[in-house]
Amino acid sequence: NSDTTAARSTALYDELGGHDGIRQMMETFVLNIAEDERVVHHFVNADIERFHTQISEHICELSGGPCTYKGASMPEVHKGMNISRAEFNAIVENLITAMETHDVAVSTQNRLLAILAAMHNDVIQR
Numbered sequence: 001n002s003d004t005t006a007a008r009s010t011a012l013y014d015e016l017g018g019h020d021g022i023r024q025m026m027e028t029f030v031l032n033i034a035e036d037e038r039v040v041h042h043f044v045n046a047d048i049e050r051f052h053t054q055i056s057e058h059i060c061e062l063s064g065g066p067c068t069y070k071g072a073s074m075p076e077v078h079k080g081m082n083i084s085r086a087e088f089n090a091i092v093e094n095l096i097t098a099m100e101t102h103d104v105a106v107s108t109q110n111r112l113l114a115i116l117a118a119m120h121n122d123v124i125q126r
């Protein structure tokens with residue numbers, strides 16, 4: 001059916017610039033987080049190279065690209081971080097800024113954001 005066809009489409013992945021485009025955009029995202037005092041404390045002990053690779057693979061898969069995210073589930077990864085709604089929104093803001101920097105069209109931005117927004121209950125704990 002048409003829903004299945006849409007789910008398998010690589011259109012969003014392509015609009016994000018494919019694998020290289022997503023990796024470059026996620027590098028900017030990581031740099032934005034590093035400068036954001038609202039959330040950077042969560043990342044002080046994180047392996048940033050690993051985070052960059054894993055978040056890129058995850059976004060690649062979520063956007064319909066030919067990747068398989070091999071990390072733990074979102075609740076498992078973020079368990080115990082006590083992430084607030086405001087912190088979630090700050091992370092989203094950093095992603096939007098990265099997408100702007102990489103000239104991603106607003107309609108494309110909104111399609112990725114809709115996918116991530118739907119995962120908020122897996123990440124937010126307070």
Ligand code: HEM
Pocket residue numbers: 039042043045046047050051054055058071072074077078081083087088089091116117119120123
């Ligand atoms: C929809 C939103 C989010 C998604 C899709 C997401 C996704 C991910 C992924 C794929 C990883 C890598 C896991 C691995 O290394 O295998 C990760 C790690 C991490 N996430 Fe998130 N995340 C989200 C929101 C947040 C928020 C709001 C925060 C904190 C403000 C956060 C903090 C972290 C930290 C600190 C790590 C690194 C853990 C470590 O290496 O020790 N995440 N996230």
